[in-house]
Amino acid sequence: MGEVIRLVHGNGGRFSHELMERYILPHFTNSLLAPLHDGAQFTVKAGRMAFTTDSYVVTPQFFPGGNIGKLAVCGTVNDLTMNGAVPQYLSCGFILEEGLDSDVLESVVTTMAAMAKEAGVQIVTGDTKVVEKGAVDGIYINTAGVGYIPEGIAIGPDRVTADMDVILTGSLGDHAVAVMGTRYGFTLPDSIVTDCAPLNGMLTPVLSEFGDAVALMRDPTRGGVATVLQEIATQAQVGIRVREAAVPVHEDVAAVCHMLGYDPLYLANEGKAILFVKKEATEEILHRLHQHTYGREAVCIGETMAKNAGKVGLETALGGVRLLDMLGEDQVPRIC
Structure with a gap:
């Protein structure tokens, strides 16, 4: 069992930075995320774009063949794909319950990184909040994604x-x-x-x-x-x-x-x-x-x-x- 998530991990201070640096950034690091600014800056192809978002609250968080992190990446990638788009970039927002085992968080994040790699997308920005015990069921995730729609593709x-x-x-x-x-x-x-x-x-x-x-x-x-x-x-x-x-x-x-x-x-x-x-x-x-x-x-x-x-x-x-x-x-x- 790892360290447990505490409310101070969500206060924006030293403990928040330690949470990011220890459990999240090692898995998601890429050149667009590295500046750790208030958002990601990137170049997009000219033409039509697709944009989608979804939230994941499944219970239990782990089940045969996957976990909530796998759902979060695949679900958003698939929503972009259903629009005829080529998925490119995702955001990731975590809402963590006080007392969550850090091993759970790291396992979820590791899975998300693996799924992003398979899908050929990058997680380029995000947010983490920690709430009182009982306010959420362990971990909730929101992901948003953007992708470009190739010329000549019309889906609807x-x-x-x-x-x-x-x-x-x-x-x-x-x-x-x-x-x-x-x-x-x-x-x-x-x-x-x-x-x-x-x-x-x-x-x-x-x-x-x-x-x-x-x-x-x-x-x-x-x-x-x-x-x-x-x-x-x-x-x-x-x-x-x-x-x-x-x-x-x-x-x-x-x-x-x-x-x-x-x-x-x-x-x-x-x-x-x-x-x-x-x-x-x-x-x-x-x-x-x-x-x-x-x-x-x-x-x-x-x-x-x-x-x-x-x-x-x-x-x-x-x-x-x-x-x-x-x-x-x-x-x-x-x-x-």
């Missing part, structure tokens, strides 16, 4: 039309079930781990090669695939038909869902994407996705239609159709 719901295919880049529910199992002390198979991953290394080349054929990309995090599809059907005013038999769910995850009454279509994922693509490019895009570690299970799960605008229908294994709506009550709370 307004580009989704009828007669497009819907591609899902992999299996559903891994992250939510992994977090749930740890939270409630369930003994789950070792195969169930978070799918959390930075997706820019897989999707940026797809956009570079097939940009005009990709109308929209979304990552089905909170609310799951069903909620995302319903949002898009409403925004684009198209109908969406999904084939239940085509939706990939790992066997062990499906078994847990069956026992506990969870629907994988509404479970959160942190390393998957939904793509709306022109039909003539579907097979080539799938082939490209299959070449990447995070896209080996990519599959076409449905298509858009001119009829039934604003509705999502699931063709069941029995041959019927079930309408999918947005998530109502949480199945598994606080998954990111």
Whole structure:
């Protein structure tokens, strides 16, 4: 067990500097962060930029295959990627609870540095606050990110039309079930781990090669695939038909869902994407996705239609159709 975080670590004085110098800066150091000014100064490419922010409050902070730091970096990188952007720079804000073990902080920061390296981004500015014991659950993280959108890339719901295919880049529910199992002390198979991953290394080349054929990309995090599809059907005013038999769910995850009454279509994922693509490019895009570690299970799960605008229908294994709506009550709370 390491040193515990104290309120004085957040007062802006000597202890705050020691916290930064001992646990954070050794992992995040780069030329843009090094001046330790009130913000980072950097040169951006001319043209369109994407900017996003998100906060992470998952409990527990550690779960099979990852931790809150992995979520923070991957989540922001993926949000930029879903805009068609090439992620470049992140900020990182920590809110730490008095009494937090410094080993926990260092483990989280180490993971964040590793994920930033994999994603090819730099953490260039940030902030740390320490609050009274009980005010937060150990550690909360906010990350913001910027990236540039290459020329010719146009991603948005307004580009989704009828007669497009819907591609899902992999299996559903891994992250939510992994977090749930740890939270409630369930003994789950070792195969169930978070799918959390930075997706820019897989999707940026797809956009570079097939940009005009990709109308929209979304990552089905909170609310799951069903909620995302319903949002898009409403925004684009198209109908969406999904084939239940085509939706990939790992066997062990499906078994847990069956026992506990969870629907994988509404479970959160942190390393998957939904793509709306022109039909003539579907097979080539799938082939490209299959070449990447995070896209080996990519599959076409449905298509858009001119009829039934604003509705999502699931063709069941029995041959019927079930309408999918947005998530109502949480199945598994606080998954990111």
